[in-house]
Amino acid sequence: MDRQRVRTGTDETQAATPAALLETMMLIRAYELKLPEIGIKMVCTSVGQEASAAGVVHALAAEDLILTNHRSAGHLIARGADPGRMLAEVMGKSTGYCKGKSGTLHISVKDLGIVLTSTIVGGELSLAPGVALSQQQLERPGIVACFFGDGAATEGVFHESLNLAAKWNLPILYICENNQWQAYVHRRETMLTDHISTWAAKYGIESLTVDGNDVTAVHAAARVAADKVRTARKPFFLETYTFRMHGHMEADDLSYVDREELAAWAAKDPIQRQTERIVREGLLSAEDVAQMETRVRSTIESAVAFAGSSPYPELSELTTEIYA
Amino acid sequence: MPNVSVQEAISQALTEEMRRDPRVLIFGEGVATKRYDMVKEFGAQRVRNTPLAEGIIAGTAAGAAATGLRPVVDLLFSPFLCFAMEEIVNSAGKLRYISGGQFSFPMVAMALTGAGWGVGAQHNQNNEAWFVHSPGLKVVMPSTPADFKGLLKAAIRDENPVLFFTDIALAFESGEIPAGGEIVPLGKAAVRREGTDVTLISYAKTVHSCMKAAERLAEREISAQVIDLRTLKPLDEETILNAARKTGRIIVVHEASRMCGVGAEVASIVAEKAFASLKAPVKRLTGPDAPAPASFPLEQAFVPQPDAIVEAAVQLVEYGQTVAVRNLPDVAVAK
Ligand SMILES: Cc1ncc(C[n+]2csc(CCOP(=O)(O)OP(=O)(O)O)c2C)c(N)n1
Ligand SMILES: [Mg+2]
Numbered sequence: 001m002d003r004q005r006v007r008t009g010t011d012e013t014q015a016a017t018p019a020a021l022l023e024t025m026m027l028i029r030a031y032e033l034k035l036p037e038i039g040i041k042m043v044c045t046s047v048g049q050e051a052s053a054a055g056v057v058h059a060l061a062a063e064d065l066i067l068t069n070h071r072s073a074g075h076l077i078a079r080g081a082d083p084g085r086m087l088a089e090v091m092g093k094s095t096g097y098c099k100g101k102s103g104t105l106h107i108s109v110k111d112l113g114i115v116l117t118s119t120i121v122g123g124e125l126s127l128a129p130g131v132a133l134s135q136q137q138l139e140r141p142g143i144v145a146c147f148f149g150d151g152a153a154t155e156g157v158f159h160e161s162l163n164l165a166a167k168w169n170l171p172i173l174y175i176c177e178n179n180q181w182q183a184y185v186h187r188r189e190t191m192l193t194d195h196i197s198t199w200a201a202k203y204g205i206e207s208l209t210v211d212g213n214d215v216t217a218v219h220a221a222a223r224v225a226a227d228k229v230r231t232a233r234k235p236f237f238l239e240t241y242t243f244r245m246h247g248h249m250e251a252d253d254l255s256y257v258d259r260e261e262l263a264a265w266a267a268k269d270p271i272q273r274q275t276e277r278i279v280r281e282g283l284l285s286a287e288d289v290a291q292m293e294t295r296v297r298s299t300i301e302s303a304v305a306f307a308g309s310s311p312y313p314e315l316s317e318l319t320t321e322i323y324a
Numbered sequence: 325m326p327n328v329s330v331q332e333a334i335s336q337a338l339t340e341e342m343r344r345d346p347r348v349l350i351f352g353e354g355v356a357t358k359r360y361d362m363v364k365e366f367g368a369q370r371v372r373n374t375p376l377a378e379g380i381i382a383g384t385a386a387g388a389a390a391t392g393l394r395p396v397v398d399l400l401f402s403p404f405l406c407f408a409m410e411e412i413v414n415s416a417g418k419l420r421y422i423s424g425g426q427f428s429f430p431m432v433a434m435a436l437t438g439a440g441w442g443v444g445a446q447h448n449q450n451n452e453a454w455f456v457h458s459p460g461l462k463v464v465m466p467s468t469p470a471d472f473k474g475l476l477k478a479a480i481r482d483e484n485p486v487l488f489f490t491d492i493a494l495a496f497e498s499g500e501i502p503a504g505g506e507i508v509p510l511g512k513a514a515v516r517r518e519g520t521d522v523t524l525i526s527y528a529k530t531v532h533s534c535m536k537a538a539e540r541l542a543e544r545e546i547s548a549q550v551i552d553l554r555t556l557k558p559l560d561e562e563t564i565l566n567a568a569r570k571t572g573r574i575i576v577v578h579e580a581s582r583m584c585g586v587g588a589e590v591a592s593i594v595a596e597k598a599f600a601s602l603k604a605p606v607k608r609l610t611g612p613d614a615p616a617p618a619s620f621p622l623e624q625a626f627v628p629q630p631d632a633i634v635e636a637a638v639q640l641v642e643y644g645q646t647v648a649v650r651n652l653p654d655v656a657v658a659k
Binding site for chain 1: 347349369370372374375377379380382383384385386387388389390391392393395410411414415419420421422423424425426427428429430459460462483484
């Protein structure tokens with residue numbers, strides 16, 4: 001399962017193909033839908049938000065570093081993480097990226113530049129300036145992509161992070177995945193604005209809100225945004241406006257979500273939209289798309305087999321790797 | 325050996341480590357203003373003032389530590405650590421383990437604490453035990469200029485997050501420091517005074533109270549040993565147990581409050597592993613479970629003083645004479 005999608009620094013100005021974006025979204029969807037199917041329900045999925053992950057992560061370069069939140073599977077998969085090792089981690093197996101010590105909520109993959117999945121809401125925002133400071137101080141070319149939700153934007157540290165990044169000219173691409181929900185509270189109940197990008201502007205950070213369910217639009221915006229951070233060496237704020245189509249976690253039945261709002265967003269499903277566009281524009285045939293689906297399914301089946309047959313960690317692992 | 329203040333010892337440690345390793349940098353509220361000489365030597369990139377936001381200061385340190393720098397952050401007074409608790413405890417302390425060892429967090433968070441300046445409870449709380457209780461962190465609290473320098477250098481070189489507490493009352497104390505700046509390893513206690521009848525175990529300013537008490541006890545022909553823990557995590561269990569086996573009488577002295585404090589841990593270690601050596605119950609002399617007062621006499625009353633230590637030591641020495649206790653032979657250490 002060698003799915004290294006990380007692009008090298010040399011082709012960083014090249015856009016991902018519409019087909020590659022579609023396949024990434026399909027893989028994210030297939031991976032996340034597989035989890036409840038095999039009985040894993042204490043997991044936060046990004047169903048409906050795949051365009052944000054695929055569009056943004058494909059706009060990053062190999063030397064860039066990523067921090068993200070509890071809803072990170074899409075970001076990891078788009079970065080080229082092996083779904084088998086991700087699933088193994090979710091299952092607490094020793095072959096997981098963090099040897100089973102993370103579980104679903106904190107997967108990091110140093111080799112892919114994924115520094116952090118924080119399940120402390122806002123944790124990614126608090127570490128991002130330091131990661132960017134390393135890039136700046138050690139004169140590394142990479143930028144830092146920091147994914148977080150609309151809920152995290154109501155944490156105090158969000159504001160501390162933006163203010164510091166703006167003042168210190170830190171190369172951070174902030175990506176706010178505004179999916180309208182903060183666990184069991186609608187965003188409307190927590191703030192007066194619809195768009196968190198308006199807050200960023202007040203800190204002196206250039207910002208943009210994009211249709212988070214249109215992968216083409218997200219990718220184009222993210223390429224512009226990443227390029228600005230890379231060349232200007234200062235932060236940029238990209239808000240992907242989208243919707244959380246599943247519960248806060250899979251075990252949650254969404255009974256509290258307004259049916260009309262849900263239906264309106266369901267009509268904007270990013271995978272369906274991209275499939276239709278690609279077929280309409282003649283980039284792929286329906287048959288090509290079917291082949292893509294088969295490929296994705298088989299990747300996920302191998303992942304399930306790999307994770308399922310992997311061993312649990314030795315109990316001696318309980319107290320290792322606490323101190324360096 | 326040159327005589328230097330604790331403040332100066334800290335500055336020397338920072339300067340020497342920043343000269344040695346270009347990855348070391350320091351930031352915090354007013355750091356660049358107060359350490360302007362360091363700005364001149366190392367540049368504004370490595371010595372920075374920050375916004376007034378302890379959470380992001382600590383978080384930035386953790387993020388930088390994970391990705392190649394070795395930050396030192398000055399968080400001013402220990403109660404302000406509450407604003408940085410999330411970043412220190414949940415990120416710096418846990419993410420190495422959670423990541424399966426992929427990342428490490430070589431950083432130092434400094435804070436002032438303790439009675440002495442009458443700053444009151446929102447600038448003074450001996451909360452070091454909170455961090456001792458959190459996985460993945462190390463905690464240092466020195467008592468002499470030489471240790472301030474040597475332990476800070478060791479903390480900066482350590483691959484783990486270290487909380488470095490400066491007892492306010494010691495900040496302007498002076499003492500000798502070996503030229504050349506010797507490293508003092510983390511996790512090693514110091515025997516400050518040898519003795520055979522009773523052991524006084526302490527750290528930070530109350531080490532000095534113990535030394536004074538030991539002198540007075542000597543006048544009464546009680547030989548007191550004084551141990552300075554210096555590092556609270558990792559705790560030097562071996563030195564503690566050796567002391568228990570040697571004198572059989574232990575008094576733990578600290579300014580932090582009693583319940584679940586470092587003294588409770590020391591007493592438990594001794595009870596679990598050197599019970600047979602004890603000639604009397606372990607005694608704790610600590611500050612009260614009260615916010616630190618500002619008024620000078622109240623603040624002094626907060627801190628265990630030499631007289632109280634002397635009294636406790638005399639009680640322990642007399643304990644076997646007034647209460648029937650069975651003295652089991654000490655098999656662990658033949659002395
Ligand atoms: C500090 C903290 N507070 C509360 C929670 C519980 N919690 C987990 S996710 C979540 C909602 C986060 O909302 P948002 O940032 O919008 O991200 P989303 O889940 O919508 O992707 C909450 C409240 C937490 N994990 N951390
Ligand atoms: Mg949300």
